[in-house]
Amino acid sequence: MPQLIDAPEVIRVQDVSKRFVIRKDKSLKERIVNFRRSNQHKDDFWALRDVDFTIEAGSTVGLLGANGSGKSTLLKVIGGIIDPTDGVVERRGRLAALLELGAGFHPDLTGRENVFLNASILGLSRQQTEGYFDSIVAFSEIGDFIDTQVKFYSSGMYVRLAFAIAVHVDPDILLVDEVLAVGDEPFQKKCMDKIKEFQREGRTIVFVSHSAGQVQELCDRAIVLQHGNVVFDGPTEAGILALRESFNP
Amino acid sequence: MSLEAQERAKRLATLPFERTGAPTAGGVGGFLTAVRDAWRQRQLLDLLIRRELKARYKDSSLGFAWSLVRPIVMLLIYYFAIGKVLQAERSIPQYAIFVFAGLTIWGLFNEIVSSGTSSIVSNAGLIKKVYLPREIFPLAATGSALFNFAMQLIVLTAATILLWQFPWHVELLYAPLSALVVLTFGTALGILLSAVNVYLRDIQYLVEVAMLILFWVSPIVYSYRFVAQAVTNSGLGEWALELYLANPVTIAVLAFQKAFWIAGDAPGAAVYPDNMLLRLSIMIVIGLVFIVGAQRVFTRLQGNFAQEI
Numbered sequence: 199m200p201q202l203i204d205a206p207e208v209i210r211v212q213d214v215s216k217r218f219v220i221r222k223d224k225s226l227k228e229r230i231v232n233f234r235r236s237n238q239h240k241d242d243f244w245a246l247r248d249v250d251f252t253i254e255a256g257s258t259v260g261l262l263g264a265n266g267s268g269k270s271t272l273l274k275v276i277g278g279i280i281d282p283t284d285g286v287v288e289r290r291g292r293l294a295a296l297l298e299l300g301a302g303f304h305p306d307l308t309g310r311e312n313v314f315l316n317a318s319i320l321g322l323s324r325q326q327t328e329g330y331f332d333s334i335v336a337f338s339e340i341g342d343f344i345d346t347q348v349k350f351y352s353s354g355m356y357v358r359l360a361f362a363i364a365v366h367v368d369p370d371i372l373l374v375d376e377v378l379a380v381g382d383e384p385f386q387k388k389c390m391d392k393i394k395e396f397q398r399e400g401r402t403i404v405f406v407s408h409s410a411g412q413v414q415e416l417c418d419r420a421i422v423l424q425h426g427n428v429v430f431d432g433p434t435e436a437g438i439l440a441l442r443e444s445f446n447p
Numbered sequence: 448m449s450l451e452a453q454e455r456a457k458r459l460a461t462l463p464f465e466r467t468g469a470p471t472a473g474g475v476g477g478f479l480t481a482v483r484d485a486w487r488q489r490q491l492l493d494l495l496i497r498r499e500l501k502a503r504y505k506d507s508s509l510g511f512a513w514s515l516v517r518p519i520v521m522l523l524i525y526y527f528a529i530g531k532v533l534q535a536e537r538s539i540p541q542y543a544i545f546v547f548a549g550l551t552i553w554g555l556f557n558e559i560v561s562s563g564t565s566s567i568v569s570n571a572g573l574i575k576k577v578y579l580p581r582e583i584f585p586l587a588a589t590g591s592a593l594f595n596f597a598m599q600l601i602v603l604t605a606a607t608i609l610l611w612q613f614p615w616h617v618e619l620l621y622a623p624l625s626a627l628v629v630l631t632f633g634t635a636l637g638i639l640l641s642a643v644n645v646y647l648r649d650i651q652y653l654v655e656v657a658m659l660i661l662f663w664v665s666p667i668v669y670s671y672r673f674v675a676q677a678v679t680n681s682g683l684g685e686w687a688l689e690l691y692l693a694n695p696v697t698i699a700v701l702a703f704q705k706a707f708w709i710a711g712d713a714p715g716a717a718v719y720p721d722n723m724l725l726r727l728s729i730m731i732v733i734g735l736v737f738i739v740g741a742q743r744v745f746t747r748l749q750g751n752f753a754q755e756i
Contacts, residue, residue, distance in 0.1 A: 206460035218754060227649075255456045274753065278467035278578035281750035288464040297576045306502040315498060318491040319577055347505070370459060400452025 205254035208371055208402050209276060214285035216246040216271055216426075245271040246282070247426040255291075255370070256400040258393075260407060260417035260434065262441045267423040269406045273297065273373050276404060291370025291402075294320050296361065305349035309340055309359060312348055316360070320367040330366045337392075338362035339385075357381050365392050371402045390415070410438050467578070477746060478739050484580040492583050496590035514595060518602040522547050539670050541710035544603070544612055549667035551599040552703040556629045556696055557658055558592035563637020564644050564654050571756040581749050582742065585637040589630070596626075603707060614709050624727045625702035631734025632695045639741035642748040645755050665696045666704075672718040692720055695730045702727055 220241040245268045253259055261269045274280045275287055277295045302316040313334055317327040335344050338358040348356065358381060364372070374393075381389065393416060396403060407413050413420065413434060420437025422430035422444060430440035485492070504510045526543035529535050535542040566584040567574065574581060607613045644650040666674060678687050691697060701719055704711060711717030720726065 205456055208459055210464065255459050256452055276467065279575065280753045287467040289467055290462040290464050291459050295577060302573050302577065304498050304502055306505040307498060311498070311501070315491075315494050318494050319573065319579060324490055370455065398449050398452065400449070400455040 205256050207252045208255045208289055208291055209253040209404070210286075210288040211249055211251050211272075211276065212286045212288070214246055214249045214272075214275060214282045214287060215244065216268075216275060216280065217283040218243045218245055244426050246275065249285075249423075249426075249428055251421065251428065251431055253402060253404065255402055256397070257419055258397055258403040258405060258417045260405050260413040260420045260437065261423065262407075262413065262420055262437060263423035264445055267444075268426040269423055270297075270375055271426075272423065273375055273404065273406055277373050289371065292321060292368065293371045293373065294364045294367050294369035295373040295375075296364045297373065297375045303348050303356070303360070306347055308347055309344040309351070313344075313359070313363060316363045317367060320364065320369075322367050334359075334362045334366050337365070337388075354381055354385070358385055361389060361392075365396070369401060371404070372396060373404050375406045376408060410441075414438065474743075475739065478742050481580065481582060481742055481746065485582050485586065488580055488583055491579070492587055492590065495583065495587035496594070499587060499591040500594055514598045515602060518547075518551075518599045521550070522602060522606055538673075540713060540716055541610065541612055541708065544607060544610065544710065545670070545704060545708045546668055547599075547603050547606065548704050548707040549665075549700045551596065551603050552625055552629055552699055553662065553665065553667050553696065554599060555592055555596040555626065556633045556699070557662075558595060559589050559629070559633030560636045560640065561651075561654060561658065562588040562592065563633070564640040564651050566637070567641040567645055567752065568648070568651075568756060574756060575753050581752060582638060582745060585634070585641045588637055588641075589634050592633075593630075607707065607709075612709055614707050616709060616712070619706050621702040621723070621727070622706035624724075624731070625699040625706065628695055628699040628702070628727060628730045628734060631731060631738055635734060635737040635741040638738070638745050642745045642752075645752055646748070661694070661696055664691070664694060665700050667700055670717060671697075671701055671720070675718050688720070692726065695734065698723075698726050698730050 220243055261272060263269045275282050302319045303312045314327050340355060340359055405417060417434045420434045421428060422437055422440045424444045429444060430437055504513055507513060522543060525546045530542040539545050563585040566588040570584050640650055674691060702723060705719060
């Protein structure tokens, strides 16, 4: 994948650490009873440790790692959904996140109503959504079901509609978290084509996937995480090797 | 590399970097930033309110008509069962209107606080997946409560017309002030409790109980005249009455009754505390300060929402 000349940085992750406190007491009674010993009822877990990198505009970065290595947490920190315990994440440009598809969908509303709601959550105004609406429906191949409540949708239809919305909000940065596995093969291909089109248009894509094939096909850079630490940052081919290595230490 | 990509890179290079996540800056400045962020999302706020209302009556054939049925039935019960059969009308003229006025403004407060408290937890799906100024969830709860309030207000106004009691007097201007007291305190409580509820789920049950108590310490089904009498009879003195009036809901309910219940204008029918306008203004100011404080606490707590839900 050719790089832009003098590509500006769009994401700066600076010394980011994220600690999860696992509490074993959730209710008021337990808290009061265990007030003095409250530290015994906490466990610290570092999901990310001193992660530090920058991403330039137009690059496609694959986040790799075993289950529980902190990939999704890192993606959420970049998306601003979780605040880091230490460190700063800075970014610029419009962001769209496909973290879990249909997150903003309300099951009782129709596909049409959900398109407007979801697009608005991703930052489009009503007029813009109206302009894109036909194109969104066409891309999702939902057809007449657009006026059906989404609780009757199949999981494939869910994913297609959500993906169609996310790619229409004109993002500068797209965060994708292993969601593409749900659609059928023709739709997956369509998504891949769309992502490639995004690459040509100079959009930045950060991508979490367990499929080495997809990563190899799309990414020009791989970041491998292991127990919250970055163990590799560099070209994709070598990244996949590093990933295999991280599986059997 | 395509021309479009170069254009995009050029545009991106001119944009300033922004920190991700919610602003954590303290003080009133941080509050103003939060207000600006929420204002930018007003279209989304509007959609969220619609979502809440639409989803509520989605599968029913009567739809929004249901939001009118409940208050109408309630009004009829108070008119016949309590007013005529239990003869509450003997001591409180036009009891149905008296009670319904109180219930309307109480309903607004109750709904803002109750649905506000659970608003963050019930929108967990969204909060875990996308970044939005999270204050809009309790605000959306306030919005949909306002809609139901408007519905009740229509029923109340219709009842005053039917019973030939339309409140065509200057005191009607107390109504918006009363609503403002409830709005400020309700929204502040909604914002504060919605955040605390994420960490301590007991809050929403605690709120239910607190609401029950608050309902009975406000002069909604009984009249303030009885309270004033009881205090005089027991010889507790002025301070007991002032303590009773320190409750913002009490002030709001009294002001709302003053606005809509004209039967209370008859001599001896009702007693109101002195300086109602001053009391209302003080409550509104306290409520506004409370909102700023609640939002500051909310900002502190919201960083860990996504992982605590």
